[in-house]
Amino acid sequence: MVDWSSLETVFLDMDGTLLDLHFDNHFWLEHLPARYAEHYDLHPQEAKDRLIPMIMAERGSLNWYCTDYWSERLSLDITGLKAEVGDRIGYRPHVTDFLDALRASGLRSVIVTNCHPAPLALKLRRTGLEARVDDIVSSHQLGKPKEDPEFWQDLQGLAPYRAETTLMVDDSFPVLESARSAGIAQCLAVLAPDSQQQARARHPEIPCIHHFDEILPALRKRSPLPSGR
Structure with a gap:
């Protein structure tokens, strides 16, 4: 499923890959509409x-x-509203074990996320995730989302990598297809991003897992890279 021996860098999505997407889905589909209804005196369904x-x-x-775009468009403090349900922020199953195994293997781990810096800071405060990886890049630093094929070339300026020795793990099929088109050697899809929803159907071409325990044994067998990698 993953050829660990050929890798130097592992790019990791955050929401739905490392963190439970339930937080974001609940916020956008339930909490925000409820607070929007209160603010504008609307029926919840309206x-x-x-x-x-x-x-x-x-x-x-x-x-x-x-976040800035939606705060301005809706005239609401989106980051503040997200903090109201911040207790729902949490790791997906087996993520901390997986990140610990990545570090022990000597592979470089970089979170590559579309999350805006403001909610990103909220999630890091809640999880301490930054201490478990080597670097974090938000697509907002580059002015384009991961779905944009040009994103991956621009990413070289913030997190230099060799495409032929890189793995991208994400719950978004469009993002993984974009990464593949940009030459990323290996891609892996997460099928169960939201703990409160059923897993999705597999991608026809990209290897898929439900949780990281499926690939942990092989990762743990990988020999650490020599120092000075």
């Missing part, structure tokens, strides 16, 4: 009927992920 199409229209763009 609020959803207004918000969901508005949000979905931005899917795949940087605006889809941009």
Whole structure:
């Protein structure tokens, strides 16, 4: 499923890959519509009927992920509202074991996320995730989402890598397809990003897992890279 022996770098998505996507799904589909209804004195269903199409229209763009964009467009403090349900932020199963095994293997681990810096900071405060990886890059630093094929070339400026020795792990099929098109040698899809929802169907071409325990044994057998990698 993964050829660990050929790798130097592992790029990791955050939401839905390392962290439970339930937090984000609950916020955008339940909490935000409820607070939007309160703010604008709307029936809850009317609020959803207004918000969901508005949000979905931005899917795949940087605006889809941009807290500043939605705060301005909705005249609401999106980061503040996210903090109201911050207790729902948490790791997916087996993630800390997987990250510990990555570190022990000597592989370089970099979170590559579309998450905006403001909610990213909230999630890091809640999880301490930054201490478990070598680096974190937000697509907002590059001005384009991971779905954009040009993202991967621009990423070289912040997290230099060799595509032929890199693995990308993500729960988004469009992101993984973008990474493959950019020459990333190995891609791996996560099928169960939200602990409160059923797993999705497999991608026809990209290897898939439900949880990291499926690939932990092989990773732990990998010999550490020599120092000075």
